Amino acid sequence: LNQFLEKLVLDYSNPYFITPVRFVxxxxxxxxxxxxxxxxxxxxxxxxxxxFFQFQxxxxxxxxxxxxxxxxxxxxxxxxxxxxDLNLPRNTYLECVQQIINDCDSAIKYLPLEYKGSNAAxxxxxxxxxxxxxxxxxxARTLLYSASPAYNKSGDVKRWEQAAIAAGNAIKSIxxxxxxxxxxxxxxxxxxxxxxxxxxxxxxxxVQSNNRSYETANYPPGMYGNxxxxxxxxxxNAFPDKNGYxxxxxxxxxxxxxxxxxxxxxxxxxxxxxxxxxANNYYTVETFTGGYDAYNPMRNTSRxxxxxxxxxxxxxxxxxxxxxxGTARANIIxxxxxxxxNFAEAAFEAWGPTSDPQGYGFNAQKVLSMILxxxxxxxxxxxxxxxxDNAKFRRLVRNERRLELSFEGHYFWDLRRWTKNFEVSAxxxxxxxxQITRDGQGNLLYNLNVPLEQxxxxxxxxxxxxxxxxxxxKLVQNKGW
Numbered sequence: 001l002n003q004f005l006e007k008l009v010l011d012y013s014n015p016y017f018i019t020p021v022r023f024v025x026x027x028x029x030x031x032x033x034x035x036x037x038x039x040x041x042x043x044x045x046x047x048x049x050x051x052f053f054q055f056q057x058x059x060x061x062x063x064x065x066x067x068x069x070x071x072x073x074x075x076x077x078x079x080x081x082x083x084x085d086l087n088l089p090r091n092t093y094l095e096c097v098q099q100i101i102n103d104c105d106s107a108i109k110y111l112p113l114e115y116k117g118s119n120a121a122x123x124x125x126x127x128x129x130x131x132x133x134x135x136x137x138x139x140a141r142t143l144l145y146s147a148s149p150a151y152n153k154s155g156d157v158k159r160w161e162q163a164a165i166a167a168g169n170a171i172k173s174i175x176x177x178x179x180x181x182x183x184x185x186x187x188x189x190x191x192x193x194x195x196x197x198x199x200x201x202x203x204x205x206x207v208q209s210n211n212r213s214y215e216t217a218n219y220p221p222g223m224y225g226n227x228x229x230x231x232x233x234x235x236x237n238a239f240p241d242k243n244g245y246x247x248x249x250x251x252x253x254x255x256x257x258x259x260x261x262x263x264x265x266x267x268x269x270x271x272x273x274x275x276x277x278x279a280n281n282y283y284t285v286e287t288f289t290g291g292y293d294a295y296n297p298m299r300n301t302s303r304x305x306x307x308x309x310x311x312x313x314x315x316x317x318x319x320x321x322x323x324x325x326g327t328a329r330a331n332i333i334x335x336x337x338x339x340x341x342n343f344a345e346a347a348f349e350a351w352g353p354t355s356d357p358q359g360y361g362f363n364a365q366k367v368l369s370m371i372l373x374x375x376x377x378x379x380x381x382x383x384x385x386x387x388x389d390n391a392k393f394r395r396l397v398r399n400e401r402r403l404e405l406s407f408e409g410h411y412f413w414d415l416r417r418w419t420k421n422f423e424v425s426a427x428x429x430x431x432x433x434x435q436i437t438r439d440g441q442g443n444l445l446y447n448l449n450v451p452l453e454q455x456x457x458x459x460x461x462x463x464x465x466x467x468x469x470x471x472x473x474k475l476v477q478n479k480g481w
Contacts, residue, residue, distance in 0.1 A: 035121055037119060037121035037122050038121040040110045040111075041110070041111060041112070041121055041122055041126075043110045044106070044107045044108075044109070044110030044111030044130070044132075044135070045107070045111065045129065045130050047103045047104070047106040047107040047110065047135075048103070048104070048107035048111065048130040048134065048135050048138070049130070050103050051100045051103035051104045051107065051135070051138055051139075051142075052130075052138060054073070054096065054099060054100050054103070055100050055138060055141070055142055057072070057073040057096075058072050058073060058093070058096050058097070058100065058142075058145070059145065059413055060462050061073060061462055061464060061478070062093050062096065062145075062151065062461075063093075063150070063151070063460070063461030063462070063478045063479065064150075064153075064422075064461060064478065064479045065090075065476040065477065065478055065479060066476065066477055066478070066479050066480075066481075067476060068479075069092065069476070070092060070093040070094070070151060070153070071090040071091070071092060071093055071476060071478075072090060072091050072092065072093045072095065072096030072097070073090055073091065073096055074088035074089060074090055074091060074475075075091045075095065075096060075099050076088070077099075086472065087471075087472045087473065087474050088472065088474060089474040089475065089476070090475055090476055093146070093151055094146070097142055097143070097145075097146045100138075100139075100142045101139055101142060101143070104135045104136070104138055104139035104142070105135075105139070107130065107132070107135035108132050108135045108136060108139075111130065111131050111132045111134075111135060112131055112132060113131060113132040113133055113173060114127075114131055114132070114133060115127050115129070115131055128201060128203070128204040128207070128330065129203070130203050131202065131203075132173070133170060133173060133174055133202045134202040134203035134334050136166070136169065136170035136173060137167075137170055137202050137203075137334045137335075137338070137339045137342075138203075138334060139166050139170075140163060140166040140167035140170055140339060140342050140343070140346075141334075141338070141342060143159070143162050143163035143166050143167075143346075144163045144167070144342045144345065144346055145417055146159055146162075146163070147159035147160045147162070147163045147346060147349065148417035148418060149417070149418055149419060149420035149421075150416060150417045150418065150419045150420070150460050150461075151417065157349070157350055160346050160349040160350035161346075161350040161351075163342065163346035163350075164343060164346035164347040164349075164350045164351065164358075165358060167339055167340075167342045167343035167346055167347075168343055168347070168358055168360045168362075170339055171339060171340065171343055171360070171362070172360060174336070176360075176361060176362065177340075177362055177366065177367065177370045179199070179200070179336045180199075180200060180336055180337065180340070180370065180371070180374055181199035181200050182374070183268075183374055183375060185199055186200065187199075187200050187201055187332055187335070188310060188311045188312070188313070199336075200332070200335045200336045200337060201330075201332050201334075201335045201336075202334045202335055202336070202339075203333045203334040203335075204330045204331060204332055204333055205330045205331035205332075205333065206330060207328055207329070207330040208328070208329050208330065209326070209328050210326035210327070210328075211326050211327055211328070211329045212317050212319060212324065212325075212326045212327075213329075214311055214312050214317075214329070215312050215313070215314070215317040215319060216319060217229070218307065218308045218312060219277075219307070219312070219314070219319060220271065220277075220283075220285055220292075220293040220301075220302070220307045221292065221293055221299055221300055221301055222283055222285070222286070222292045222293050223277060223278060223283050223314075223319060224319035224320060224321070225300070225307075225319060226300040227293070227300045227301050227302050227307055228300070229308040229407065230302040230303050230304040230306060230307065230308070230433075231269070231270050231304060231306040231307070231308055232304050232306070232431050232432060232433065232452075233304060233305070233306075233432035233433050233434050233448050233449070233450070234429065234431060234432055235270070235306075235402075235406065236258075236266065236270060236272070236306060236434075237448075238399055238402055238403060239262050239263045239265060239266040239269075239270075239403065240262070240263045240377075240378075240381065241253050241261050241262055241263065242261050242262060242263060242264070242377070242378060243261075243378050243380055243381070244263075244372070244377065244378035244379060244380045244381035244382060245380070245381045246381070246399075247262075249381075255446060255448065256446065258446055258448060259272045259273075259274070263375070263377050263403075264375045264376055264377060265375055265377070265403055267309075268309060268310065268375075269308075269309055269310035269403070269406065270306050270307070270308070270309055270310070271285045271306065271307035271308070271309050272285070272287070272305075272306060273285060273286065273287040273288055273291070273305070273436050273444070275307075275309075277309070277314040278314055278315070278318070279314075279315055279316070279318065285307060287302065287305045287306070287307075287434070287436060288436040288437065288438060288444060289435065289436065289437045289438070290438075293307065294436075302433075303433055303452055304431075304432075304433035304434065304452065305433050305434035305435060305436060305450075306433075306434065308407065310406060310407050311407055311408075313327050313329075332408060337371070337404050337405065338405055338408075338410070340367050340370070340371060341367075341371070341397075341400060341401050341404060341405065343364070343367055344364045344367040344368050344397050344400070345364075345397050345398070345401070347363060347364040347367075348364040348390075348393060348394065348397055349394075351363070351364075352364075352390070353365045353385075353386040353387075353390070353393050354386055354387075364386075364393075364397065365382065365383070365386040368382055368396070368397065368400055369382060369383075371400060371404060372400075381396070382396060398414070398418065401414055402414070415427050416460045416461075419460035422459070422460065422479070422480075424457050424458065424459065424460055427455060427457040427460065428454070428455045428456060428457055429455065430451050430452075430453070430454050430455075431451075431452045431453040431454075431455070432448070432449055432450060432451055432452060433450045433452045434446060434447065434448050434450060435447040435450050458480055459478070459479060459480025459481065460480075461478040461479060461480060461481075462478065463477065463478060463481035464477055464478065464481075
């Protein structure tokens with residue numbers, strides 16, 4: 001996270017560095033490209049990229065200023081010369097949202113909805129680049145942020161409606177609720193090592209072949225990995241039981257056997273003590289005290305008692321030095337799971353769990369049911385709270401985002417945008433881990449409340465760097481800094 005934020009902060013230290021290079025094609029593309037399809041695709045991609053980078057600026061730096069205004073970034077839509085005034089004030093948050101939406105709409109106008117066929121300019125060989133669906137998804141994401149409590153102090157329901165409609169229209173454009181791939185073809189569980197599947201992906205990073213980077217970073221040491229990303233006990237507790245109920249409400253949950261009877265995604269996303277990993281499940285993870293993968297400050301072991309499985313391909317990638325095997329891989333940037341969850345959250349906040357005033361043929365409840373059904377997860381709890389408990393439904397929607405989009409760069413930002421009235425307790429939750437020991441008879445004993453870290457965020461908003469405030473004194477600092 002720090003490396004990611006550092007990049008964005010450095011970008012903001014020269015806010016004219018990110019986007020002017022995207023402005024140049026807007027001025028020159030018509031004179032330099034003859035092919036009509038390529039011309040319009042490049043024009044659409046230019047608008048999309050400007051919207052994308054502007055959203056990143058708004059995501060990081062947008063917020064309530066010390067004088068109470070909700071501000072974004074200085075909007076610049078042309079290349080500024082060295083003799084022009086670069087000391088620009090921040091535009092309002094909603095002005096920035098509208099600028100991003102305008103660019104998304106322009107991208108939608110010029111880009112093909114999807115890349116199909118054999119045309120070199122707009123054919124399927126370009127899958128993964130920005131297309132019309134990606135622009136629609138970015139528009140929906142932007143409006144979801146705008147509707148969220150941290151940026152929508154008055155609780156304006158119309159903003160939720162706008163976000164729901166944007167996401168709903170995007171979902172309709174991809175064929176409704178049929179876009180999600182099967183679990184076997186999910187973008188981090190692809191069985192075909194030779195071809196990078198894209199069913200769930202609208203916009204992605206570069207495909208890397210024979211890649212082992214995630215596994216090298218995150219496999220447990222017993223599989224020649226460095227165990228760098230350690231899922232917390234807080235995260236593990238977020239997985240419901242197989243009956244769909246949260247563990248604190250489930251009759252199936254036992255703290256003496258905490259990984260039994262859980263939602264199937266726990267096994268897909270997290271390596272717990274006793275997990276089988278590797279080709280043909282050759283390796284058994286040992287995180288109990290004295291186990292090979294247990295915490296040891298002198299080795300690359302997990303502090304929390306858990307190792308990451310999501311985004312990895314333990315059935316394919318092998319780090320054994322005598323038999324190194326990699327995989328095709330790319331980072332997802334915009335995809336179907338997020339789009340569906342954006343709709344579920346916005347539609348619930350605007351219309352409730354079961355209403356469909358736009359006639360889409362789906363509602364918040366149906367979208368969550370579809371996501372759960374992909375894994376064979378129970379919908380019992382979902383169906384119960386959809387009828388009689390909006391507070392629990394809201395927690396369920398947010399928890400599904402936490403699980404489904406975990407380790408894809410969403411949850412930190414979600415916690416920030418869900419912050420209401422400057423309340424930062426969710427951001428400052430104690431991070432817990434697990435300690436597993438054996439008694440005299442060899443039985444496993446679980447301590448699932450080992451405090452590891454106390455976060456200390458004083459504000460849900462990010463700061464504008466002091467150096468930038470000195471250089472551009474019209475910039476206003478965010479509240480809390």
